Amino acid sequence: MPRDALRRWLVAPLIALAAATTALAQPADAGPAMRAQAVGPHSHYVEGLTQLGSPKNQNFISNAGFVITPEGVVVIDALGSPRLAERLTQTIRELTDKPVTHVILTHYHADHIYGLQYFKQLGAQIIAHSASREYIQSDTARLRLEASRTELAPWIDGNTRIVPADVWIDGPTSLKVGGVVFDLVPVGPSHTPEDLAVFVPSENVLFAGDLFFNGRLPFVGQANSRQWIESLERLLAFNARVVVPGHGAASQDPRKDIATTRDYLKHLRQSMGAAVNDFVPFDEAYEKTDWSAFSPMPMFGPANRMNAYNTYLLLEQETLKKP
Template sequence: MLKSGSALRWIAVAALSSPQLPSLAHGAHDAEWPAAQAGVATAPAAPMEVRNVAPGVYYVQGLSALGSPANRNFISNAGFVVTDDSVVVIDALGSPALARELVARIRTITPKPISTVILTHYHADHIYGLQVFAALGAKIVANELAREYINSETARLRLEASRKDLAPWIDADTHMVNATQWIRGDVNTLTIGGTEFVLQHMGPAHTPEDTAVFLPKTGALFIGDVVFRNRIPYVGQADSRHWIAALDALLKLPVKVMVPGHGPASEDPRKDMRLTRDYLSYLRQSMARAAENLDPFDAAYQDTDWSRFEGYPLFKEANRMNAYNTYLLMEQEQR
């Protein structure tokens, strides 16, 4: 049963009222870009380990690395919840092979059927396993703002590049999968097997369709890529102003455990939300000064003190791109 506009407005929607900027769409590099393109070394494949974070609530954790053939594109997290009558999966991992492995891991926990997949957003490292769950007959639930992207030339080109850069894990048989249930509105409540899932639209933030999934009974929160833990976020063409507003609202929640889209689960969600928020705020502040002073980006980047963040994984690979995109965003906002 899906109830739109539920009274369970567990996020102060008023805090998320800043307008969407016209340029905020999924960029050509709309996920963790392949290492072959980035020209950097990546970690080898990691075993898929199921971790229990609350009664009936589990997740698997990808590497803090760029996607590559060596690590099978296992660079993001996925979760699953065992309800009274079925299993609900949250995100689908970065390849069909990984999704099949996740199904096998779920089968070691419960024989119940996988009825539903809820997507936090439609980035490649979270969705290329969808076809496996669709073949099992699972309903796929996602925010309708992803519909434009999944049917776009950008998505097609992204998949085409992944077939080359992430082979054999992404190949000619890998294809994009539309949701079977597109949701709209700020808050939706989905009840499956007696378990309540509160779906809160967080975007535009990391993507226009960012969706947080909250389980009121256990206090578990699946936040997708609105929070990155123990690594530098991928900002891309994100609406960082609205992203910060979303994090400010999240900081008010009584979350007991948070599973991010990347990195380990957190039992101190406020601390980890603040790290992502502080990084975004610092990007905006430093690049806003540069844009206002008409400083060239290269000089502005070199003169910025990055010492607080440079020790985190993927700083070298992501930070300069994040800063440049934020520099362009600050120029746009100041017009």
């Protein structure tokens, strides 16, 4: 056998073994990348994927923020699985060794709360609006968790549970941690009955939760879209330098970016409202509506028809309540 061929014959198994060893060294549950992005001197967020939740993405489809104070770290929203909360904590540890002392929830939707139990184990105090209690005790929450244990396994499993808050608030509340003030402002019922906006005056940063979806279509669900539109104006009144949405990239131009969510909600109400007033069946109304201003946006396919239908039903109810 020629010398070069002999060398290749001897070295090939070693190369294969090294490659196999490297593959085994990679964590099987690494999941999608998670990176802290600074939005203020001490404020950061991680941006979830513009996707539906799946085992592949560990339900990393929403944002979470955190603010590092001299006393500890305050987290805003807990992400969509215990594993993601653990990874968020590891991301925080890359910037500080201070403990996570508080978790503030903007609302109790599944993609923002299934990480709570991890933070609870760390000893963090959980704060949320008291209107969340109805959801926690509802069949909707129970059935959603049961479905998630199948659809999002192994990241959501039989050990995953819905964790209630330690502190329930009913109105505007100021929290001070390490001298840093957090203004918790109820802005619901909008996207949910319990929507909270979290403003950090010293950073001039606003964490808006799912009132604001940046660069993509929102999921309207059972939202009160009339109130939601009004609440978006309240977000702008903070005059924040940066607004961190529940989904999508942080906005450096809140007036422009928030207007997209507002205009979409207005379009839903105007188009579906006209159909309700004229007794046009939903399917016909949907097909006749011009969606071209919004159809290029991410998540239009999964979200728009459901959003339109829920808005149609909402406006039917509003019509029946008119004197």
